Amino acid sequence: MELNENEALKAPDASGRFGDFGGRFVPETLMPACLELEEAFNESWADPSFRKELDDLLADYAGRPSPLTDCPNLSELLGCRVLLKREDLNHTGSHKINNVLGQALLAQRMGKTRLVAETGAGQHGVATATAAALLGMECCVYMGEVDVERQKLNVFRMRLLGAEVRTALSGSRTLKDAINEAMRDWVATVEESHYCLGSVMGPHPYPWMVRTFHEVLGSEARSQCEERLGTTPDVVVACVGGGSNAIGIFSGFADSPAELVGVEPAGGAAVGRGVPGVVHGSRSFLMQDEFGQVLEAESISAGLDYPGVGPEHSFLAASGRARYESVNDAEVVEAFQLLSRLEGIIPALEPAHALAWVSRERASLAGKTVLINLSGRGDKDVDQILQLLEKEGRA
Amino acid sequence: MSGTVEEALRARREAGGKSLVIYVTGALNDDFETTVLAVAAAGADVIEIGIPFSDPVMDGPVIQEANEKALKGGATPANILSRLQRLEVEVPLVVMTYYNIAAHMGLERFAQSLAKAGVAGCILPDMPLEETADWAAVADAAGVETILLAAPTGDDARLTAVSERSRGFIYGVGLLGVTGVRSELASSATEIARRLKSLTDLPVLIGVGIGTPEQAVEAAAAGDGVVVGTAVVARMLSPEGPQGVAALVKDFREALDASCA
Numbered sequence A: 001m002e003l004n005e006n007e008a009l010k011a012p013d014a015s016g017r018f019g020d021f022g023g024r025f026v027p028e029t030l031m032p033a034c035l036e037l038e039e040a041f042n043e044s045w046a047d048p049s050f051r052k053e054l055d056d057l058l059a060d061y062a063g064r065p066s067p068l069t070d071c072p073n074l075s076e077l078l079g080c081r082v083l084l085k086r087e088d089l090n091h092t093g094s095h096k097i098n099n100v101l102g103q104a105l106l107a108q109r110m111g112k113t114r115l116v117a118e119t120g121a122g123q124h125g126v127a128t129a130t131a132a133a134l135l136g137m138e139c140c141v142y143m144g145e146v147d148v149e150r151q152k153l154n155v156f157r158m159r160l161l162g163a164e165v166r167t168a169l170s171g172s173r174t175l176k177d178a179i180n181e182a183m184r185d186w187v188a189t190v191e192e193s194h195y196c197l198g199s200v201m202g203p204h205p206y207p208w209m210v211r212t213f214h215e216v217l218g219s220e221a222r223s224q225c226e227e228r229l230g231t232t233p234d235v236v237v238a239c240v241g242g243g244s245n246a247i248g249i250f251s252g253f254a255d256s257p258a259e260l261v262g263v264e265p266a267g268g269a270a271v272g273r274g275v276p277g278v279v280h281g282s283r284s285f286l287m288q289d290e291f292g293q294v295l296e297a298e299s300i301s302a303g304l305d306y307p308g309v310g311p312e313h314s315f316l317a318a319s320g321r322a323r324y325e326s327v328n329d330a331e332v333v334e335a336f337q338l339l340s341r342l343e344g345i346i347p348a349l350e351p352a353h354a355l356a357w358v359s360r361e362r363a364s365l366a367g368k369t370v371l372i373n374l375s376g377r378g379d380k381d382v383d384q385i386l387q388l389l390e391k392e393g394r395a
Numbered sequence B: 001m002s003g004t005v006e007e008a009l010r011a012r013r014e015a016g017g018k019s020l021v022i023y024v025t026g027a028l029n030d031d032f033e034t035t036v037l038a039v040a041a042a043g044a045d046v047i048e049i050g051i052p053f054s055d056p057v058m059d060g061p062v063i064q065e066a067n068e069k070a071l072k073g074g075a076t077p078a079n080i081l082s083r084l085q086r087l088e089v090e091v092p093l094v095v096m097t098y099y100n101i102a103a104h105m106g107l108e109r110f111a112q113s114l115a116k117a118g119v120a121g122c123i124l125p126d127m128p129l130e131e132t133a134d135w136a137a138v139a140d141a142a143g144v145e146t147i148l149l150a151a152p153t154g155d156d157a158r159l160t161a162v163s164e165r166s167r168g169f170i171y172g173v174g175l176l177g178v179t180g181v182r183s184e185l186a187s188s189a190t191e192i193a194r195r196l197k198s199l200t201d202l203p204v205l206i207g208v209g210i211g212t213p214e215q216a217v218e219a220a221a222a223g224d225g226v227v228v229g230t231a232v233v234a235r236m237l238s239p240e241g242p243q244g245v246a247a248l249v250k251d252f253r254e255a256l257d258a259s260c261a
């Protein structure tokens, strides 16, 4: 499929397709809700008062703009200039808040009283619980049993914020199954609930709407880079689970010469190991067996433990505008420690994937300027890493 | 052109009766074939065979458990279809599975495999009207009836459009929610049946949330019949075997027949 580079991040077609990917593969019960959401989003996004309300919240509540940080120590070690987009400094600790504030305002405008969400690492759940608290909405978050165990701190945060956390016990008991449960809840409560999806996946309009809410981070990064570097970076790197932080930062550089790199976990490499398939509402690269059963992903990072990827990433991969690489858990733990020690910044395990790739590729990146999206902070992960290092006798 | 599913259901309606469609999970047990034959003998008008999928978002815990059990036991789309092909069943068969199972095999190949196995119709619950065109083209060509779902959330224009594209029957979703037994029949079941009846001449069957013969009678009163899944699958998962399943189906059949007498 040929694609003009400048068309890379345009709106999908009327059926929600980015090339061959996307669509709306949902139970009939949800179709009217998808159509209504698309219309409400279009109408709100065109409304200056909605945009102002969101911009104000992003600035005064979430703490935008997030800084751009140069990493002199890491740069010296790796031999390339490393810059971080500091989404870890947002309120609630990750990029997820950008999307959630947008969706929560939209849901309220649509007259919905309840937010349903899924979460892997818990960051999207915490962001959703936060927005629900702020706007006085009910909130129910689904989380796989495995993730409830490894992200205890975030489970507690959600409960403090007044959300109900429901444990998903089926399948891999991680993000994939939390999404199944959230969709079932939405099927049953669609009249009062908005499904606040946490990444650029799901049925149209989600992949496009969530990307639009994250464009703020890409456009900030673009102007910060131009100011700091006088130009755009050579390479823009971000971790990819569903792919929302990656698409957010890519959106700022799609029409620049920058190379765009998405980094997946080796055990959940949808683009790297998947073939096109349909699950959770859209057609995209998906890890599946020879019969079309969805495989279970396996990653140290709960936020990336997902066998699929958002459809726009499949499109960017197929068109060649972005490339997708993978790193293993050991490389991620290394990178997690490296950034902490060298720069005084403890990253979340998710963006540690992006860092791990840069660290591994230092030879080919020599002399280049590399922008990494630091999508979240590592507070939630220190307990898990402590246990792991203790087990290995390294703590 | 009306296919065999539609013919069977129209025949029941013309005879003044109410239709009974029974869902069974494909290859759930070793005695799966015996179960299908027993369900037919007990009075099902059409049998829906579920081809298990790892992520069945339209299904509740019982059918999901059955899916997982069947998959663990080695169930695959091809082996379910070849087991069906060898089976001589008196009533039309329909397959229910999720879009990815069909897409992974290739839509055209999947449609042809259904036809080859003697399956008359197909339900893909995560395929709404807007995504139906690609599948419907190859299903029509293979002579497989594409049965679409109509939900209580649709307005009349949408219900009409869905009914017009549906073949075999229109599957009215009885409630907002996934498959599973409920203690009471939702008022939405009667409501969606009534609305669909006023919009289409296609047989209107109500499913999702029908767990007892009493509920079936109530839902069928406003429409042309019912689809019963979870209650049957729960029986398949119990130690009662094909005869237990058949006894349950017989209860549904007798209750529906008595309500029309």
Ligand SMILES: Cc1ncc(COP(=O)(O)O)c(C=O)c1O
Pocket (backbone or CB within 6 Å): A094, A095, A120, A121, A122, A123, A124, A198, A199, A200, A239, A240, A241, A242, A243, A244, A245, A246, A302, A303, A304, A348, A350, A351, A375, A376, A377
């Ligand atoms: C910090 C952080 N980064 C990334 C992700 C993965 O999401 P996405 O791929 O949509 O950016 C998560 C998910 O929990 C996260 O918490």
